[in-house]
Amino acid sequence: MTGPTDPAPPALDTRPSGGSAPGHDSTDAPAPAAAPAPAVLGPRTRRLRRIRRTLAVVAVLATGVIATAVLSSGTRHGYLDPRAADPFGSRAVAELLKERGVTTRVVTTAREAADAAGPRTTLLVTDPDRLGPGQRDVIRSAIDLSGGRTVLLAPSSHSLPDLSPGVHTEGHADTDHPDPGCTLPAAASAGRADTGGGHRYTTALPGAVRCYPSDGHPTLLVLPTGPAGGDTVLLGSETILLNESLADEGNASLALQLLGSRPDLVWYLPSLADSESTETGDEDKSLLELVPSGWSWALLQLLVAAVLAALWRARRLGPLVTEQLPVAIRASEATEGRARLYRKADARDRAATVLRAASRERLAALVGVPHSQAHDPVALVPAVSARLAGEPRDVTALLFGTIPSDDAALVALADHLDALEREVRTS
Structure with missing residues (x-):
């Protein structure tokens, strides 16, 4: 998977077979190097974070103990209590x-x-x-x-x-x-x-x-x-x-x-x-009757502590981070790999967005539209349409249209974008 800062590929081939998109350079050039990995935290920083997490768990447990003690202390809000003013008091x-x-x-x-x-x-x-x-x-x-x-x-x-x-x-x-x-x-x-x-x-x-x-x-x-x-x-x-x-x-x-x-x-x-x-000591009592009543609250607190510790130490899904790749990956392999991932996840929306964004940036460079306006249909569509010959086409729908409904429509979108770029480049 890639992080949010990954550059858009030149063109994504979402078809099952290998190969690059038609009309593009399929030279197996290495992909741009990934951003360097974040610096490793020092022992002092890790220790401080561990102490803060421990203090947070202790604070939560203390809050639970205090709340339990407040709720269970006294009988002022009990049933038939002559000091309780609630509906079931007396x-x-x-x-x-x-x-x-x-x-x-x-x-x-x-x-x-x-x-x-x-x-x-x-x-x-x-x-x-x-x-x-x-x-x-x-x-x-x-x-x-x-x-x-x-x-x-x-x-x-x-x-x-x-x-x-x-x-x-x-x-x-x-x-x-x-x-x-x-x-x-x-x-x-x-x-x-x-x-x-x-x-x-x-x-x-x-x-x-x-x-x-x-x-x-x-x-x-x-x-x-x-x-x-x-x-x-x-x-x-x-x-x-x-x-x-x-x-x-x-x-x-x-x-x-x-x-x-x-x-x-x-x-x-x-x-x-x-x-x-x-109670007298001559009666036979069960094991639960021999356990002091206060231990029930202690067991409840231990259970809460165990749950919090499990949540604290459990594996968590954090934000995506960039990693230094161990080897250089060919551009065609990266493109095909991402296309296969999109297909496996049924992410036609994401694939179509990447295809259109990459085409808009390349077309903007070809027709002289500034890079900052490459994704603005008001600036890009007229400039691209002026370079086209033959029958009028709906460039807006092609570059800024809706999500393809199925894989066939996504493949057709990739072909139309490729044909549009070839025509603008040769005009």
């Missing part, structure tokens, strides 16, 4: 409770939640199914001994045996906004609420209050628990606490009454660190 209900004198405290471990529970406290567990056996034991002890209220959001059969024995799930509710259907004051004053779409429950425990039934099974269940007079609320769906749905139906009223019956609200958001600190 800041709206926390602010309303604050206006009514209820203090909200966010905890992230089961031990903190159990220590904060008491007779004047409502303990809200946002994701009971995420708790491990050790965490569920701690929360169950707090339910039995605190004497306050515990609200469990959408517990399923995974966590119910430990947190609320005697209660079972009955599939998902089909009704989105069921009627209260019970005498619980909070439900009666709230009216229809968005408790559907979550779990339905069934129980034979005495004293249970069943509200918001769907197909005969409640989506809100209130159970008396512990000797200290506390109760446990099982809410089949967490929708009433979300910012985006708090204003629908009686969601706000029901949420405020369920969570605001005591002056203190402990909002428990389970975390991965909590599961590690609470």
